[in-house]
Amino acid sequence: MRTNHEIAIIDPNTLSCIGLKSILENIIPHATIRTFHSFGDFIDDTPDMYFHYFVSASIYLAHNFFFNSRNEKTIVLGNDNQQVLLSTAQTLVVNQPEEKLVKDILKLHHHGHPHKHLHKKVPETELTPREIEVLILMVKGNINKEIADKLNISPTTVITHRKNITDKLGIKSVSALTIYAVMNGYIEPNRI
CATH class of the missing domain: 3.40.50.2300 (Response regulator)
Incomplete structure (x- = not known):
């Protein structure tokens, strides 16, 4: 609940x-x-x-x-x-710039806040392992072509994965996706 x-x-x-x-x-x-x-x-x-x-x-x-x-x-x-x-x-x-502000919110939450469960959103549908890989590369700042090259898939497939991720999570901005990825343990804040 x-x-x-x-x-x-x-x-x-x-x-x-x-x-x-x-x-x-x-x-x-x-x-x-x-x-x-x-x-x-x-x-x-x-x-x-x-x-x-x-x-x-x-x-x-x-x-x-x-x-x-x-x-x-x-x-x-x-x-x-x-x-x-x-x-x-x-x-x-x-x-400060939005990207830095979001990172600071993440660091504050991750390192200094006792209520670690607060920001965790439970998705209605779990992400697939491939969607998690795409998400991690997205939040690291990779563009679609770079993600495609690193995962040996086509840029169109990357776009499809991105769409599926945003549909499943109901999150559209990269900043919010970054927060989601950190809060769910997919990436450490210092690796962004």
């Missing part, structure tokens, strides 16, 4: 909330993700029901009395300049 985790994003920046919510919905499709633009709005809800808190650095610093006691559930959204200030918290640097 699937657990429907609830995740809170607490950030006064509307665009950041929308973007992070979209990324998390791709990574954790069965989670309920709520956004709050202030700590007050968040506290007025039921804050302890959340499995994770993604919180802006400014709100974290202003209300660290709340988040310090929930450190294992808290991920601070910061930038390069704030990392020293936030060295005691799990920090996700948000002002």
Whole structure:
């Protein structure tokens, strides 16, 4: 039975909330993700029901009395300049390219987060061994022709495998497929 985790994003920046919510919905499709633009709005809800808190650095610093006691559930959204200030918290640097951001989310999950089962999506249909090989080469950045050459199959067959993978998993972006591959143990984050 699937657990429907609830995740809170607490950030006064509307665009950041929308973007992070979209990324998390791709990574954790069965989670309920709520956004709050202030700590007050968040506290007025039921804050302890959340499995994770993604919180802006400014709100974290202003209300660290709340988040310090929930450190294992808290991920601070910061930038390069704030990392020293936030060295005691799990920090996700948000002002970086999407590919690096996704890798950092994966590393944070893989190495620093106690809830390793959270992001794992159970596919309705299992991937075949060949689809897994194609998936691994995709997330390593290989194009269709390179995948075809490495697996001794035609580029058309690679395209068919890619289509089958996205249909089975319901995941279309390479970033989300990368997360799926790491969460399911098909590839280590440092091999991407």
